[in-house]
Amino acid sequence: MIKSLAYLGVNSPRTQDWRRFGTQFLGAELAEDGADGSVRLRVDDAAWRLQIHPAETDSVAYFGWAVDHEEDLDVVVRKLEAAGVRAVRGSDELAEQRNVNRLVTFTDPWGFPHEITWGQHFYPATFRPGRASSGFVTGSQGLGHVLLMMPDIEAGHAFFSGVLDFQLSDKIIVPGQLNARFYHVNARHHTLALGQCPPGVGVFNHLMLQVKSIDDVGTAYDMLDEMDVPLTLSLGRHTNDKTFSFYCATPSQFNIEIGYDGVEVGGDWVPYTYGTPAIWGHKLDPEAKNRPPGIVHQLAQ
Incomplete structure (x- = not known):
């Protein structure tokens, strides 16, 4: 079944801002533009990993997930259709x-x-990074991880684990504040995270990129003011995956977490429940309270 996050596509009115943000701040490489004028970014030897399409408003275009074998696509189609979800085979x-x-x-x-x-x-x-950098942790672990927020996290768990076979890594539950699940499909601690949000909406909160050096995290943190990139969560270390990271806003409403030193899971992994998301740090920036929690869309009634 699914083995990694292959790529991410978003629609945005600030597509061109990603040329500078992606290369000079993130350290990605600019790939050839897409046919619609989209900005494509590389973080490894894949043709591209991030694609930002021109649009009037910010929205998620697609989350691209990879399977190891061509026949796995047929398995996914059958499982989706059995769950009442229509799957369409993409054209050439x-x-x-x-x-x-x-x-x-x-x-x-x-x-x-x-x-x-x-x-x-x-x-x-x-791959040639856009600025001096040790590069990104990808390979069999894919692009990184994403956090999706929904009103019914238990239904989300049933769908993503029961239908798409994401494996639970652990939970973080802070009563009245946070209810989140984390799932792995490879050695990365989590490739998908689900969070609880208010009724009526879905939210794409953030994409995580893991760098190969702690100094790459520090360099990017130093560049926040220089490049006028809004901070979302300060430097900190997570309780569950132990990642040392910070979060910042992108030109397209969702956040990016830049992290280092996340733990890896194996076949003997046992899920835990944590009562706080951070060992230290990861404080919400005061100005971030005035921004959306990510790309928000309304759910059908």
């Missing part, structure tokens, strides 16, 4: 646009659009 033209061999598309019960892909295109030894 769409596969070419995504730089994959084959893909299947669907929208989950909370309005998030997904693509399950096989055969992502790679070009070995070609």
Whole structure:
């Protein structure tokens, strides 16, 4: 089944801002633009990992998930249809646009659009970071992780674990404040996180990128003021995956977590429940309280 987060696509009126944000701040490499003028960013030898499409408003275009075997796409289709979710086999033209061999598309019960892909295109030894950097942790662990928020987290757990086979890593529950689940599909502690949010909406909160050096986290943190990037959560270390990181706003409403030193899971992993998200740090910046928690969309009634 799903083995990694392959790529992320968003729609945004601030597409062009990503050229500077992506290369000079994140340290990604600018790839050739998409056919619609989208900005594409590389963090490794994949053709691209982030694609920002021109649009009038911010929205999620797709979460791209990878499977190891072509036949796994058929398994995903059967499981989705058994759960009452319509899956569509993508055209050759769409596969070419995504730089994959084959893909299947669907929208989950909370309005998030997904693509399950096989055969992502790679070009070995070609990645060149946009600024001095040790690079990103990808490979079999994929792009990173995403946090999706929904009103019914238990239903979300049933869908993503029961239908798509994401494996629970642990939970963080702070009564009245936070209710979150974390799921792995490879050695990365979590590739998907789910969080509880108020009724009537779905939220794409953040994408996490893991760097190979603690100094890369510090360098990016120093650049926040220089590049006028809004801070969301201060430097800190998580209780569950032990990642040393900070969170900042992107030009397109959702946040990016830049982290280092996350723990890896194995076959003998046992899920735990934590009562706080941070060992230390990760304080919410006062100005972040005035921003949306990410890309928000209304749910159908």
